[in-house]
Amino acid sequence: MPSASQIRALIVDDQASIRQVLASHMAALGFKGVVQRKDGKEALEYLEANPIHLVISDFNMPGMDGLALLEAVRSNPKTAKLAFIILTGEANAGLVQKAVAAGVNNFLAKPYTVAKLKETLEKVFGPIR
């Protein structure tokens, strides 16, 4: 049973406002030092050099999108096992199916509350202190 402060998390979204809303919600849950990146490529670069337990990523980003990031994360043995949650606000069943096939851990639908975020995270990590 990890505490939120132990989980090293990475937020990936091209919109600064979305990232900061999520980061402030996560801070409210006790997360510390949440890192933010603005697209899949930057996220991969960070993951290459830093141990991360949890990625919460947007779907639709310019350049490398969330699905491509998920696939890249899963295909690298170093990062294959980390928890991957996709932030979605999109009514696109096809993409969701692809994400499931690629091994997404959970979805977080926009907009969300802190409680909903906690619930989504706990479904992946078990109860979070």
Add this chain to the structure above:
Amino acid sequence: MGDVMDDILKIFFEECDELLPELESGLGELSAEESSQETINAIFRAVHSIKGGAASFGLDRLVRFAHVYESALDGLRSGQVEPDPAIIKTFFLAMDLLSDLVAEAKQAGDEVDGGRIDETVRKLEAIIGQGGDAPAASDVGETPVPEDFTPVTVDLGGFDFDEPAEEGGESSRPKLVVTFRPQAELYSRGDDARNLLLGLKELLPAEDAGAMDVTCNTQDLPVLSELAPEEACLGWTVRLPEPPGGTAEDDIQAVFDWVGDVCDFQIAREEQTDDTVEADAVESPAVQEMAPAVPVPAETVESEAQAAAPAAPAKSGRKREQNASIRVDIGRIGMLMDMVGEMVIGQASLESALTREGALYDPELLKRLAVIKTLTRDIQEAVMAIRAQPVRNVFQRMQRVVREASSLADKDVALVLEGEETEVDRTLIENLTDPLTHMLRNAVDHGIETPQARLAAGKPAQGTIWLSARHRSGRILIEIRDDGGGINTQRVLQTAIKRGIVPSGASLGENEINELIFAPGFSTAETVSDLSGRGVGMDVVKQAIQNLGGRVNIKSTQGKGTLFTLSLPLTLAVLDGMLIECRGSTMVVPVSSVVELVTVQLKDDVYTIPDGSHVVSVRGRCIPLIYLGDELTLPEVESVQEETHHMGRAGEEGQLIVLVVENEAGARAALVVDGVRDQAQVVIKSIEKNYRQIKGVSAATILGDGSVSLILDVSTLIVSATKRVDTRALEAIAERAA
């Protein structure tokens, strides 16, 4: 928390300001025969991002509409909807509405009419209908996750939640010494020095992980009673064995890339030379990069590297160079601009003081003063360049103007933009929108013919308006050209006669007739249409352009089209002025409105007309005479004895020095002044902001001698003078004089 969310909301609105133009230019490209998937994705993403952000802040009206719009665009993205002109038009309408809803949410615009939203939603839903299985527009925010999806729990056994090892052994290999000191900003962003330490540790092969030596530098840590909890006081020194391979420095740089602007750091190499070398990190700076602690206002800081990185003097600065731009609060540049203005004045006053002392004959002093002068001018230009902005934003707004105007007039008009990158001062850009809006509405309404008329004339049914900008000899030239019917000179002349603007039977050249459309009270439209007939005519446009120190020219070919050329100064911050004397005061007349400076004979050239006012005949043309001192009700002064030389002075009895000025409506007046002192570039200071509006005065400036001087509002002076003088009397006198 509320404050934090407010700040994030501000960021969201900034994003909208970037996303909406992206949407617009994307939709513009869509009109072309083939639209790339990339363009379509960008369009979709813009709307999607606005919706997603809006949802986070509970901006319901915006979210609900963006959702329908997004659904319609999804049909386009999936290829089920073909972008035909009608659909593209709907997308544009939806974009305009979306941007109005953003403005509404920002509380920068009026509340958007519900009926307009419903109507646009209906049109979008019709498109969604074509797309087949797109989701119903009503389920905003519904989780699109399939029912049968079960979240996947991670195997925590595979996770390492351990603290990083902070004890290290010795190694015989050369070591790299990394010293870093986060600024408070790093922590307030939610980052952590620990992440940097972990990042450094990650660089080492697993067997070397224990060889990393971390020391916390606490020398800056104050005693507890003086500790400010939000200050960053700690730094770290990390010694790590150089990994085999050699690119270690680049890798270390990469660890700090994301925090380079909020964390001072340096990398040095500790050579294993003799046995007792005390490593001094500063002495051998193999790579050194100290990000300067530039204070940037919090609201303008973005966490993207491109926005945050102050031009760091990076030796190996790879990424930094590409993104070397910062966002600066406009208020700061305004302040800088003001200070440069003060500096120009200070330099001028220094020069005038030295001239008085006769010191300027000293060649040494002269040389040094010249250096300061050049520098001052360069700094002024450099600051102006910072404030310069491309006309793109204003130009793109015109797309919407033309779209709305043509749909109201039932015409098909395309607007082609050229030279959108042309840069002008921000102050000018803000004032360009209204006149341009009006001129483009006019071009659609009066310039472009109906599709039927166009076809009959052998032209394509779609009319085209070109809006272009370019620099020419220190000014900006904006052209508005249409391929419409041109100006109907016959009709213009008839109307002008009917309105009493020109006497009947007057014979005018084509250009003179064209100029008539700028005359006050002129409008050829038979019905006051919804578009241009909003109670303002082209005279107002011309006035507005002239208030900006600009000129309007018109060229028209019947059947082919009309070309309006606006010539504007690059800035509203400085102005070329003529310094005149009047009853002991020095005042500034904008050079752009001066036609000529002449001396007239009181006896021969000045006439008193029956109502008691005066006119003067200059080159056979009678114009109202304005005694500036009386007009501005300046107190009488016993003729001032000025020892300095003048370009002109009412020296001889019976002579007047008059400055013939013209406003852009072509109306002229003659200002009677006591003398003309100089011509100079002056820095414009608003009076309204500091005092209140004064009739006949547009602004103030500070002259080289430190005195405050008023800048005359020539247009207002002319208008009030012409109102007093019956124009018919002028003609009678002109005839008599001839």
